[in-house]
Amino acid sequence: IVEAAGDDYEDMMSMPTLRLNDVQSLDEEGAARVIIRNDGTNTITDFDVRIECGDMSWTTIVDLPGEGLPSGTTGTLNIPFQALASGVHKIWVSKVNGTDVAKPEVHEARILAVSKATAAEYTRRPLVERWISESNHYTAPYTDQIFVPGIEDYRDNVSVVAHHLDDQFMQYRYFDDEVQCEDLQMLVDMVNGDKTKVSVPCMAVDRSFHTDTEGMKADAAGVFFHFVYPMFVGIIYDQALSTPTFASVKANARINGDICDITVEGEIASGVLTDDENLYLTVYLLEDGIVSTSQEFPDDEELLAKYQGKYTHNDLIRAQPTDMYGDAVGGAGTYKKTYQIDVDETWKTSDMRVLAFLNRGIENDNFSRQVINSCESDVITTGI
Numbered sequence: 001i002v003e004a005a006g007d008d009y010e011d012m013m014s015m016p017t018l019r020l021n022d023v024q025s026l027d028e029e030g031a032a033r034v035i036i037r038n039d040g041t042n043t044i045t046d047f048d049v050r051i052e053c054g055d056m057s058w059t060t061i062v063d064l065p066g067e068g069l070p071s072g073t074t075g076t077l078n079i080p081f082q083a084l085a086s087g088v089h090k091i092w093v094s095k096v097n098g099t100d101v102a103k104p105e106v107h108e109a110r111i112l113a114v115s116k117a118t119a120a121e122y123t124r125r126p127l128v129e130r131w132i133s134e135s136n137h138y139t140a141p142y143t144d145q146i147f148v149p150g151i152e153d154y155r156d157n158v159s160v161v162a163h164h165l166d167d168q169f170m171q172y173r174y175f176d177d178e179v180q181c182e183d184l185q186m187l188v189d190m191v192n193g194d195k196t197k198v199s200v201p202c203m204a205v206d207r208s209f210h211t212d213t214e215g216m217k218a219d220a221a222g223v224f225f226h227f228v229y230p231m232f233v234g235i236i237y238d239q240a241l242s243t244p245t246f247a248s249v250k251a252n253a254r255i256n257g258d259i260c261d262i263t264v265e266g267e268i269a270s271g272v273l274t275d276d277e278n279l280y281l282t283v284y285l286l287e288d289g290i291v292s293t294s295q296e297f298p299d300d301e302e303l304l305a306k307y308q309g310k311y312t313h314n315d316l317i318r319a320q321p322t323d324m325y326g327d328a329v330g331g332a333g334t335y336k337k338t339y340q341i342d343v344d345e346t347w348k349t350s351d352m353r354v355l356a357f358l359n360r361g362i363e364n365d366n367f368s369r370q371v372i373n374s375c376e377s378d379v380i381t382t383g384i
Helices: 139-157 182-190 230-242 301-307
Strands: 013-020 023-025 030-038 046-053 056-063 074-081 087-096 107-114 127-132 159-164 202-205 250-256 259-268 279-287 290-292 311-313 316-319 327-330 333-342 352-360 371-381
Touching: 013 087, 013 107, 046 074, 056 074, 127 139, 127 182, 139 230, 139 301, 159 182, 159 316, 159 352, 159 371, 202 230, 250 352, 259 279, 259 352, 279 333, 327 333
Parallel strands: 023 107, 127 159, 250 371
Antiparallel strands: 013 030, 030 074, 046 056, 046 087, 087 107, 127 202, 250 259, 259 333, 279 316, 279 327, 279 352, 290 311, 352 371
16 A cells, blocks of 8 residues: 655546537537546546647636545536537547646547528428337326326427337347348447446437436436336427437328338438548337236236226337338438338228428447437328
């Protein structure tokens, strides 16, 4: 045991965790959610954050609330973040209590920076996803008591889809011959393969969107939440709605006989995506009002008595004509995709709609499939 001596150990701080939205405004500060640890002997009252992107840089001072962070303790807080351009940003603590940090720990984030002028040309519509299962008796109460009341005030402004796992409504599209349940694999992929971070039922907003609200832990890797109670979830939707976008997407779907023709088109603004990145288009054909007769409520007499083994599912995926993580539509410019889907005779076409969205890929080890924009459109029936 060696006792530290001298002022080299007085003002020391580490920032082991940094989470922030991958899409940021170019014209105003955003926020990053961080965990900081006081590794020195002095109480930390302030520290400097430095950000660099290419030859551009930005520095700000963060004052800690109250009496500061005592030696040997950790804290979680929001810090300012200024996007400098689209590209890789390096973020680190450059000073602690006014003292230069000799060997800072550098974080990197691949940011898409959107100007206010560009964002003003598009209407933002976040994507809200649920992962549920008939085999999980929590599905019904989570949906009816938590999810539906929480999204009611936002339903006209967001797109909603429900992924089903391990039940009769699960989609077997066989994107990967070795995967039995693609929707579950999607959850695992989006947390970089760490299965311990996957739970069902759960929900997500815009996939790789990271909230900077107090209610979400900064050290929670991935973007999936247990269902958030209605009185707390609004701030998450508000933040998602305020995220700037730089692309449009609109869909038209028409059923004629046993064929559904879908056309999706839009525009991606120039000057936001870097040259090495594409956007991807994902399309779902959804149906509402589907009554299940095999919903399971094991060992729960109250739920069994309430639902009598029947439950009505909404936002259910009937078909996905695109690849699992979308079809590439390129960078800046207009795009247009057409698809045809065979309509099953058991589907109630009057209760169907098409949901389409643009998402990022995973180029350059980005591991972000963040949704850039989405749309929902009713299906037009022209024939029986």
